[in-house]
Amino acid sequence: MNIGYIQMAPRFGHVEENVAKVRLMMDDTTADLLVLPELFNTGYFFKDFKEVAELAEKIPDGFTCRELAKSAKEWRCYIVAGILEEADGMYYNSAVLIGEEGYIDHYRKIHLFDDEKTYFAPGDKPLKVYDIKKAKIGIMICFDWIFPEVTRSLALMGAQVICHPSNLVLPYCPKIMPSRCFDSKVFAVTANRVGKDVRQGETLSFIGQSQIVDPEGRIIKRAGADNESIDVIFINPKDADKKTVSKNDLWADRRPEFYSPLTMDAEALAALKPVDAQTNLSVDKYDII
Numbered sequence: 001m002n003i004g005y006i007q008m009a010p011r012f013g014h015v016e017e018n019v020a021k022v023r024l025m026m027d028d029t030t031a032d033l034l035v036l037p038e039l040f041n042t043g044y045f046f047k048d049f050k051e052v053a054e055l056a057e058k059i060p061d062g063f064t065c066r067e068l069a070k071s072a073k074e075w076r077c078y079i080v081a082g083i084l085e086e087a088d089g090m091y092y093n094s095a096v097l098i099g100e101e102g103y104i105d106h107y108r109k110i111h112l113f114d115d116e117k118t119y120f121a122p123g124d125k126p127l128k129v130y131d132i133k134k135a136k137i138g139i140m141i142c143f144d145w146i147f148p149e150v151t152r153s154l155a156l157m158g159a160q161v162i163c164h165p166s167n168l169v170l171p172y173c174p175k176i177m178p179s180r181c182f183d184s185k186v187f188a189v190t191a192n193r194v195g196k197d198v199r200q201g202e203t204l205s206f207i208g209q210s211q212i213v214d215p216e217g218r219i220i221k222r223a224g225a226d227n228e229s230i231d232v233i234f235i236n237p238k239d240a241d242k243k244t245v246s247k248n249d250l251w252a253d254r255r256p257e258f259y260s261p262l263t264m265d266a267e268a269l270a271a272l273k274p275v276d277a278q279t280n281l282s283v284d285k286y287d288i289i
């Protein structure tokens with residue numbers, strides 16, 4: 001199947017213009033699956049709650065979803081796109097999944113980054129995997145990448161391709177995603193934006209370098225740091241079903257009974273006491289006897 005990303009520079013607050021730009025970039029695409037950046041339609045650097053409220057949309061009835069649905073139908077592809085959602089007076093940093101048949105579902109970012117916590121409610125929908133016929137895909141948004149539990153959970157649930165709308169400002173993600181993909185033997189499409197949001201005298205710059213990583217941890221496509229682009233490549237999603245390294249099966253060899261700290265809350269973790277290395281000398285004592 002053909003998968004790809006659109007890397008672009010939204011103009012802050014100009015939803016119609018940003019959506020039109022993306023629809024134009026998508027013209028004639030051969031992609032079966034296209035991933036767009038986080039908050040691609042609004043821009044990222046909000047300065048007050050009022051502008052969040054003004055720019056947010058209902059999903060799926062808002063302008064952006066309706067426009068993307070036209071492109072998905074026209075080019076017969078699935079689209080994963082980051083948009084700002086309003087629901088019941090709450091605002092979410094969301095990503096919609098749209099196909100030829102229209103809106104399918106959406107995800108709400110669960111790990112909010114930095115000032116996002118001022119404006120958005122944390123995601124409240126479970127991680128899911130969608131069967132889009134040519135592949136099984138999962139969705140996470142930008143800073144979710146730094147929690148390996150997210151890529152891992154999606155891969156364990158059967159995702160072959162992780163769709164990763166992003167607005168990266170720090171340099172780490174493009175370097176670290178190959179490890180995430182290698183460990184869980186999964187593809188990832190990180191669609192980042194480029195350019196700057198200049199707001200009230202402050203500037204936030206985005207690092208570009210959108211990329212597609214394969215289950216061996218190889219970067220098989222990468223965009224530049226500051227140019228807009230649409231890149232599409234052919235992959236075999238089944239490559240993500242082979243969970244082996246040497247003679248090991250990374251799925252069969254898991255020992256989840258030893259991983260309970262991963263699902264403990266902060267209080268339970270704080271109650272865990274390290275072994276006192278001074279008093280717990282049993283191994284040494286037996287060795288001496």
Ligand code: ACM
Binds near residue numbers: 112113144166168170
């Ligand atoms: C980010 O989560 N937009 C860095």
